[in-house]
Amino acid sequence: MLAGHEAGARLLARQAFEIGSILDVGSTVVVRLRWTGLVARAAGPLHQGQVLTAHVAQFVETRGGRIASIETFDCYERDGKRARRRDARRQPDGEPVAVAHLRRRRR
Numbered sequence: 001m002l003a004g005h006e007a008g009a010r011l012l013a014r015q016a017f018e019i020g021s022i023l024d025v026g027s028t029v030v031v032r033l034r035w036t037g038l039v040a041r042a043a044g045p046l047h048q049g050q051v052l053t054a055h056v057a058q059f060v061e062t063r064g065g066r067i068a069s070i071e072t073f074d075c076y077e078r079d080g081k082r083a084r085r086r087d088a089r090r091q092p093d094g095e096p097v098a099v100a101h102l103r104r105r106r107r
Contacts, residue, residue: 013040031058035074053077 020032032055039050046052059071 011040011043011046013038027062029060029062031060032056033058 015035015037018034018036020034022032023030035054035056037052039046039048039052042048054074054076056075057073060067061069
C-alpha cells in the first residue's frame with residue numbers, strides 16, 4: 001500500500017484540497033471536499049499537465065479522542081465534467097440522505 005501511495009505521489013506535480021463543509025455528528029465527523037491534482041508525467045490514460053478533480057466525502061469515526069476509522073468516497077470528474085450520481089439523494093429539506101441517517105442514529 002505504501003509503495004502504491006509513493007508511486008501515485010510521484011505521478012503528481014502538485015495537489016490541493018478545498019474544504020466544502022465539515023459536519024460534526026457525535027463521534028463522527030463528515031468532511032466534504034474537492035481534490036485537484038496536476039499530472040507531472042504521462043502514465044497510462046493520463047497525460048502530462050492534465051488536471052484531475054475529485055469530489056470527496058470522508059467519514060471519520062473517533063473513540064477516546066483518537067481516530068478509530070476513516071471511510072472515503074471519491075467521485076472523479078471525467079473530462080472536466082462532474083459525473084452524475086444517482087445515489088446522491090436528498091431529504092425534502094435539502095440535506096443529503098446519508099447525513100440525515102447519521103443524525104437519526106446519534107439521537
